[in-house]
Amino acid sequence: MVDWLGRWTPENDYSTFPKEKWCDMDRVANLVMERNYTPKTDMENLVTMVILHFEGETDGNSLDFLPVYNDDLDINIEGLSGFVEASGGFETFDYRV
Numbered sequence: 001m002v003d004w005l006g007r008w009t010p011e012n013d014y015s016t017f018p019k020e021k022w023c024d025m026d027r028v029a030n031l032v033m034e035r036n037y038t039p040k041t042d043m044e045n046l047v048t049m050v051i052l053h054f055e056g057e058t059d060g061n062s063l064d065f066l067p068v069y070n071d072d073l074d075i076n077i078e079g080l081s082g083f084v085e086a087s088g089g090f091e092t093f094d095y096r097v
Contacts, residue, residue, distance in 0.1 A: 001017070001021065001023075001026065002023055002025075008023065008025045008026075008044065009044075010025075010026070010029040010043040010044065010047075011026065011029070014026065014029070014030040014033065024051065024074060024075040025044075025047050025048075025051070027074065027075055027077050028047045028050055028051060028075070028077070028080065029043055029047050031077060031080070031081060031084075032046060032047070032090060035090065037089070037090040037091075039090075039094055040091075040094045040095075041094055041095065041096055045094075045096060046090060046093060046094050049093040049094070049095070050080065050084060050090070050093045051075065051080075053083075053087070053093055054068065054075075054079075054080050054083050054084075055068055057083060067079070
């Protein structure tokens with residue numbers, strides 16, 4: 001969830017959080033939780049790294065996971081999920097710069 005200052009914090013249980021209030025960070029965090037992956041860094045870092053790599057990879061380099069965003073301007077979670085799997089899983093993105 002994004003607070004009034006624009007700071008994102010992950011929900012503990014997305015099944016109780018209304019989907020219409022989800023941002024892209026929430027969608028990716030929910031995917032991480034669905035896959036039962038526990039971040040070695042923290043959820044915000046992992047989600048940020050996954051989105052940045054996904055956007056960078058699909059920016060003209062690979063058509064396999066396009067479109068990056070769907071018609072509602074939400075992140076293409078199916079494409080992102082395939083990208084994560086093809087890249088070796090969430091652990092590939094679980095690092096700090």
